[in-house]
Structure formats: C-alpha cells, structure tokens
Amino acid sequence: MAQPSSLYLALILFTVTTNAAAQIMLKKGMSQLGSLNLAADGLIWTAFSVIFNPWVFLGLCTFVVSMASHLTVLSRVQLSFAYPFLSLAYVIVTAWAYFAFGEDVGALRIAGVALICFGTLLISMS
Template sequence: MKYLGFILFTVMTNAAAQLMLKHGMMSLGSISFEGANPVLKLLQIVFSPWVFLGLCTFVISMASHLYVLSKVELSFAYPFLSLAYVAVAVFAYFVFHEDLNAWRIAGIAFICIGTVLIAQGGSGHAEASTPEQSVSTSELTR
C-alpha cells in the first residue's frame, strides 16, 4: 500500500486525460476527412488546445504508471486502472451530462468491489526472489 498514492495519481491523470480529449473533440465538432489532407486534419486535431492538453496529461499518466510498475507487481497495480472507468463515468455524468443508468451504476459498483478485493489480496510489492527461496527443477523430482 506504500505506492497507493502513485497508483491513484495514475488513475486520476488517466481519467482527466480522457475527459480533456472528449472536451477537445466536442469543441472541434464533426470531423470529416473528405476533401482534406488527412495528415493536416490529424495535426489540426492533435494540436487543438484541449486534445493537446489531454494527450500531454496522458503522457504524465503513463510516466506515473511506469514508475508504479517498477515498484509493485503488475497483477496488483493494473486492476487499479479500472478505477479510471469509474471516475470517467461519474465526471462525464456531471460535466457532459452523459447517462448514468442503473446498469452502469451496477457495473461501477462491481469494479469498485473488485478493486477493493485485489487491494486486500497482498502488499503488491515487486520483490525479486532470493536464491534460498527458489526451487530448482531437480529439487522437485526428489
């Protein structure tokens, strides 16, 4: 649990990036590549302020996730990223007035329950096994 703050930072920056990308794409309106140079259109999308800020935030999120992966087990850290779905759904409800019906709320509840169960399942620290803890194949056949 020592790195839980970093894990939650990763989750929140990931969710924030998704919300910024959505806002940026909404502000651009309908996108059409007909009659336009696709490379120029893509650059226009990438360098629009909210999309660019979202992409930069996503890079920060990934850098934080890489740090977390260097400190804890993948099987512990990765399921926490599902909390980004929870944050995005809740914030999208309030910011973009997206639907948050009973099925989505039930799914969010299951995600939260699953994440709590995974967090209780161990410390999550990535520890290299020492030679005395290792069991060789020849020892197993004895």
C-alpha cells in the same frame, strides 16, 4: 517485488486520476472540434486540427505524465496488483461524463461501476 507501500498506492491513485483527466480533456477537445470528416478535410488537416486543439494536446501530455507514473509503480509493485486499479478511471470518467457532459448513465452502467469498485477493493486487500 516489494510489498506496496503508501507511496506506491498514492502513485497508483495519481496514475488513475491523470488517466481519467486525460480522457476528459480529450473528450472536451473533440467535442469542440465536432464530427471529423476525413473525406472533406483530408487526413493532414484533420490530424493537425486534432493534435493542436489545446484540450486534446493537454490530454495527450497528461497521458504521458500518467504513463510515467505508471512505469514508476510497475518498477516496484506487482502488475497483477497495480493494473486493476486503472479500472477506477472508469469510475471517475463515468461520474464526470454524467455531471459535466450531461451524458446518460443508466442503471447498467452504475451497476458496472459498482462492480469495478468492489473488484478493486478486493484486489487492494490482497
């Protein structure tokens, strides 16, 4: 396996960013739909409502882009190096959830995010 180059680090960060963006789009779409009620609406109608919500559909497409990028990275970089970087998506999503969605992010979550950042820094130095 090749040593990670700046190109692959950029692809890893692209993967992380698109992964986080997909989660944010999925949340926005599902927030528009509200609580799902399979019993009242039925499975087929619910599935179509979810899949064809523009934000959900865009989020799913973004996941495909993220996965393609990740597969490219995995073809050249060790899994034990590349995969932990995906945890940085938690950092992006938590910040976005707080600022854009007004979600409560308490001290324990902030401490968890700090540990994720520290751990990823250690892995990047290996």
